[in-house]
Amino acid sequence: MKLLLTDSGVRNKSIHEALVDLLGKPIAESNALFIPTALHAQRNGAVQAYRVISGQEDRAPMAGLGWKSVGILELTALPSVGEQLWVPRVQGADALLVEGGDPMYLCHWMRESGLADLFPTLHHTVYVGLSAGSMVMTPSIGEDFVRWSPPGGGDKTLGIVDFSIFPHVDYPGMPDNSMANAEKWAAKMPVRAYATDNETAIKVVDGDVEVISEGHWRLLNP
Numbered sequence: 001m002k003l004l005l006t007d008s009g010v011r012n013k014s015i016h017e018a019l020v021d022l023l024g025k026p027i028a029e030s031n032a033l034f035i036p037t038a039l040h041a042q043r044n045g046a047v048q049a050y051r052v053i054s055g056q057e058d059r060a061p062m063a064g065l066g067w068k069s070v071g072i073l074e075l076t077a078l079p080s081v082g083e084q085l086w087v088p089r090v091q092g093a094d095a096l097l098v099e100g101g102d103p104m105y106l107c108h109w110m111r112e113s114g115l116a117d118l119f120p121t122l123h124h125t126v127y128v129g130l131s132a133g134s135m136v137m138t139p140s141i142g143e144d145f146v147r148w149s150p151p152g153g154g155d156k157t158l159g160i161v162d163f164s165i166f167p168h169v170d171y172p173g174m175p176d177n178s179m180a181n182a183e184k185w186a187a188k189m190p191v192r193a194y195a196t197d198n199e200t201a202i203k204v205v206d207g208d209v210e211v212i213s214e215g216h217w218r219l220l221n222p
Contacts, residue, residue: 001119001127002205003160004212005134007167008198009060012214015201016065022126022203023094030094032067037075037109038101038132041148045101052099060198062097062130070097075106078113090118093125100131105148107136107157116158131167134202138164142185161204164193169216171198179218186220193220 002022010016023030034053039045051057053072055064063070071089073096078086090096098106110116119127127137135141139159146155166182168174182195194202199215211217 001122001125001160002203003127003129003137004201004203005129005137005161005165006201007131007134007196009062009130010065010128010201011061012199014212014214015199018201018203018212019065019095019126019128022205025094027065027067029068031069031071031092032063032095032097033071033073033089033093034063034097034099035073035075035133036099036101038103038106038136039099040076041102041105048101049099060100060130062099062128067095073115075109075113075115078115083114087118090115090125091122095126095128096122098127098129098133098136100133102148103132103135103141103157104146104150104155106132108148108150110136110158119158119160135165135167137161139191140164140189142166142189144181144185161209163191163209164189165202166193166195166220169195169197182218183220189221192222194218195220 036049039049136157137160138157140155143155166185168177169179171177186193196217197215200213200217203210203212
């Protein structure tokens with residue numbers, strides 16, 4: 001997969017251009033599947049899921065970017081239906097749009113649903129993560145970000161990339177997400193870590209990492 005790990009969606013021209021470049025064609029000619037699962041493990045998740053699916057959440061643009069089509073892939077439903085109903089849809093999508101929420105809940109259902117097992121085969125798919133949807137691709141998120149605890153506990157995530165992410169640095173209304181706290185968090189992480197703000201994304205293609213930003217970010221423990 002080609003990864004665009006955003007902090008807060010496709011918020012600016014630079015991130016938008018990076019997405020189009022990864023797709024290899026305009027967004028208006030691309031089909032997407034939207035994954036809202038991480039929202040279910042947080043307060044008012046159902047209301048937020050409606051807002052983002054309908055494209056009303058303009059603070060974190062994802063589903064409302066003008067895609068040719070957008071389908072909903074709810075991971076919690078997949079184990080109870082046959083793979084023939086959803087695997088071809090995933091394989092045929094140009095992009096997977098993975099919403100934020102709780103990263104450990106999302107990681108659990110990516111594994112339980114079988115979606116994570118498909119990732120190594122999706123060579124041309126563009127994975128667009130937002131907050132938790134980006135963090136889930138890292139090796140671990142750190143104890144500070146564990147709210148929903150998976151069976152067996154821990155903070156281990158999928159490990160598709162070899163770095164961790166501290167999102168929403170200096171975001172209004174999130175006093176704990178300061179750069180100072182990001183530095184303390186990074187000091188306990190076993191891999192290099194990026195602190196990102198809402199105007200930042202990390203592009204990963206064939207292991208090459210590029211930060212796309214019109215805001216501020218830091219590589220904390222290279």
